[in-house]
Amino acid sequence: MTDPDTTRVRIGISSCLLGEKVRFDGGHKKDEFLTSHFGRYVEWVPVCPEFEIGLGVPRESLRLVSDGKVTHLFAPRSGLDHTDRMNQWTRDQAERLAAQGLCGYVLKRSSPSCGLERVKVYKGTGLLNRDGRGLFAAGLVDRFPNLPMEEEGRLNDPRLRENFVSQVFSYKRWMDLQEGGLSRAKIMQFHARHKFLLMAHQQNGMRSLGNLIGKAGRGTSAKRLGADYFDAFCEVMRHTPTRRNHTNVLQHLAGYFSEQLASDDRAELADVIDRYRRDRLPLIVPVTLIRHYVRKLKVEYLEDQVYLDPHPDELNLLNQL
Ligand code: SF4
Incomplete structure (x- = not known):
């Protein structure tokens, strides 16, 4: 049997996938394969961008909204725009992660912050497309173009x-x-x-x-x-x-x-x-x-x-x- 201690890899992950109760509704999205099976070989580096920019738990749910040029991270009920805050924090966080020697990243699908692909984008109150990428995920791809990244949903295949x-x-x-x-x-x-x-x-x-x-x-x-x-x-x-x-x-x-x-x-x-x-x-x-x-x-x-x-x-x- 392979010794997990000698083959451990460090991987970044959306915190909610590890079972941390950081979602907007106070829940989590614990993933069995990641936490039990694969987890034996991984040292996880959990990050919840929405929690870490200070939005708290529970919080208003966010969505991606396009103004035709720029995609914003928007809170529809309060009307608050968190785009600049998230982008700035993402740049700083990416530098901190660069020092951690990550070998991969697992992101939560569909999230306006963490989703890697096919995230819903709205225009006004209507759905514009499903081609969006969460703001944090976009910052990671920019900073680490070679880093293996995947969404937990696709890992079921x-x-x-x-x-x-x-x-x-x-x-x-x-x-x-x-x-x-x-x-x-x-x-x-x-x-x-x-x-x-x-x-x-x-x-x-x-x-x-x-x-x-x-x-x-x-x-x-x-x-x-x-x-x-x-x-x-x-x-x-x-x-x-x-x-x-x-x-x-x-x-x-x-x-x-x-x-x-x-x-x-x-x-x-x-x-x-x-x-x-x-x-x-x-x-x-x-x-x-x-x-x-x-x-x-x-x-x-x-x-x-x-x-x-x-x-x-x-x-x-x-x-x-
Ligand atoms: S998807 Fe990302 S931002 Fe949302 S709760 Fe999970 S880690 Fe936090």
Whole structure:
């Protein structure tokens, strides 16, 4: 079993999702997956923007209101506009969070402060659209464009959930890599370890990242190369892997050692991959079988591949894909 203490990641979160009674009506929106299952591997950094700008609990409910140019954080009953206050506080809070080494952020959906997407926007008293973003969430995206962010509602989808957690642990590995300074060799090693994970997310993106490293001249500093590489890496990781991409990766991995297998073992492995492709088996089955052969046959090139061990097994995320 993976030790949670050694794999803990620090993640920001809308406080109400942890069960804190900070909502406008004095309630909370405790999320079971986040607080129990995933929570064992996370050090949460809870933030409630509306409470922290001093609106109190309970408070008047807020909404996003567009004046045609600017989207305001507005309290319809009192007529108070909290936009400037929230934006200023968000800028200050983002700087405080920057010092905390976050590896991700989970936001409460639909909130005019925390919602990441599809938040209702009003014009006057009528609904204008559902394309808004909460003011605090918008400030976070601006300040941390590469930070993995997701809403709790979307995390109920197994594919999106696995994608988010995979991004978070990749982000953590990159942060760890930077300790003691970056070098071209460290970046190349990071890329090599993530090759098949990137291929599952977006094959072309994986190739472009390899080219980016290969084409960077010797005069390019490791800091510049690292910044460009990680921007592009996060872009690739935002693509949710498909069953087809996973199947392609599994076949590539099997290609590294299948010649060494007895014919019945080779046929069994091909069958397991094909049953995964046809949605008859979860991803964990071919991954476990490949891990077994990588260990048994000492396939050195694959031993370190993050794809085979992207996050703690106990989260059971590959069992649901
Ligand atoms: S959604 Fe955001 S602002 Fe609203 S209660 Fe939760 S943490 Fe506070």
